[in-house]
Amino acid sequence: MGQGIDVAVSTVILALLPTGGEPGDGPGDEPGSGPGGPRLHLPLVRRTREPHRDCWALPGGWVRPEESLADAGRRTLAETTGLRPSYLEQLYTFGRPDRSPTGRVVSVVYTALVRSREAAAAQEGENVRWSVADDATGLAFDHDEVVRYALWRLRTKIEYGSIARHFIGERFSLSQLREVHESVLQRRLDPANFRRAVEASGTVEPTDERLTGGRHRPPRLYRAVPAPHGAAPPWEGAGPPA
Amino acid sequence: MGQGIDVAVSTVILALLPTGGEPGDGPGDEPGSGPGGPRLHLPLVRRTREPHRDCWALPGGWVRPEESLADAGRRTLAETTGLRPSYLEQLYTFGRPDRSPTGRVVSVVYTALVRSREAAAAQEGENVRWSVADDATGLAFDHDEVVRYALWRLRTKIEYGSIARHFIGERFSLSQLREVHESVLQRRLDPANFRRAVEASGTVEPTDERLTGGRHRPPRLYRAVPAPHGAAPPWEGAGPPA
DNA sequence: ACAAAAGTGTTGGAAGTACACCCATGA
DNA sequence: TCATGGGTGTACTTCCAACACTTTTGT
Known part of the structure; x- marks a missing residue:
């Protein structure tokens, strides 16, 4: 042309x-x-x-x-x-x-x-x-x-699972995930309610591991669950068509 | 280049x-x-x-x-x-x-x-x-x-007001608006609850006019309210930058 | 024992759903 | 007057924010 x-x-x-x-x-x-x-x-x-x-x-x-x-x-x-x-x-x-x-x-x-x-x-x-x-x-x-x-x-428009997967590591505690959300949204979130919202979202799942070495009770570690499907255009994040 | x-x-x-x-x-x-x-x-x-x-x-x-x-x-x-x-x-x-x-x-x-x-x-x-x-x-x-x-x-991602403004005319009854939503979403909506949801959304406002000539009780006509602001990128629908 | 974070329970209000019911109009 | 959609009321459920409370660890 x-x-x-x-x-x-x-x-x-x-x-x-x-x-x-x-x-x-x-x-x-x-x-x-x-x-x-x-x-x-x-x-x-x-x-x-x-x-x-x-x-x-x-x-x-x-x-x-x-x-x-x-x-x-x-x-x-x-x-x-x-x-x-x-x-x-x-x-x-x-x-x-x-x-x-x-x-x-x-x-x-x-x-x-x-x-x-x-x-x-x-x-x-x-x-x-x-x-x-x-x-x-x-x-x-x-x-x-x-x-x-x-x-x-x-x-x-952020999802619990995706923001976890991309901003922090493969395994993370709910406190770490909450801190990420608080930083992005620039406001405090209730730990108890945040826990329930994340668990109900189905985008993360608990593992058997715990995070030791902290100064207090060791939290359970979670991981992002693959993908719920159907809630986003299929090609995003992957590759084609782009 | x-x-x-x-x-x-x-x-x-x-x-x-x-x-x-x-x-x-x-x-x-x-x-x-x-x-x-x-x-x-x-x-x-x-x-x-x-x-x-x-x-x-x-x-x-x-x-x-x-x-x-x-x-x-x-x-x-x-x-x-x-x-x-x-x-x-x-x-x-x-x-x-x-x-x-x-x-x-x-x-x-x-x-x-x-x-x-x-x-x-x-x-x-x-x-x-x-x-x-x-x-x-x-x-x-x-x-x-x-x-x-x-x-x-x-x-x-549709809003009551925008879908009304763009798919139907300047003035519309809530039944017409509901029919539009039902067609787009491909499922029936409760007329009573739809009315309340629309009214609570603040995206449409009632006028003094009614739609006469129908076969039954003439419904009140509504119009889309300008724009709530802050929920969408400012330039969409208008012109620049695009 | 104590501090601090992990994790659970409870409560009250907002919002959504189902559905019964009255109102107004044209035929 | 009757059929039909317009419009209101209400109970029920589900979700969400606030916050009291118990549990578990390191020091």
């Missing part, structure tokens, strides 16, 4: 990191890592060329002719930050004619969630920075808007 | 039409228009060129360099079917490398809802056909999949 429209992908990758802390120690670690527990962070990359040179922006890049959109998201993410999230979900496609000053660009934006330990793989430095998601403003292009929309979507 | 990727838009436009009927008479008209009341229909267009020549497909076309994605959706929709829906919402972006045999095409798909009277504007003929949405299979490209996803999204 030759329309002269370029197709890019960008990714909003979110991780829960202790306020003021470094990637690597995540929720469930020593307390005192901040006034309100861990907060949502996302990696930004500094642009090294025009337009918006030296501005911070979401990691991303051009889609290659032979790769799927999700694959392009994964590839550009790895190239710019070193991150390789297991889960990627399409967020929205932005295509205002004037959103890039150099020409027509349509950006397919993905959202990913990573565990705090994986977040450490993003080599922070001169050109990569972890930023508190709610404070990320002044970004290049329309990325401010993209980030706000990604946060809105995360907070309004 | 010159990636050789073409950007298209397609639109899933849904209307409630009586089973076996013609566009123009909609829900709330004479009964006997089918065993189970009106059903979701969508217009399909016959492809006049390769690939998939003579196959039925979703209306759509190429995005022009200077128009927004939503505008491209509106324009191609009007060109192929004559329809001009007031509401357009982005559904998903499909971009498998092999989804078109002639080259790399990324399709941004929009969903629209139209009133049955507006649906009559789609000049049905040799190359435009209204089809029962749940029965639409064998379409060109990956459009089967697109239609199924659009139906899933409509059925899982």
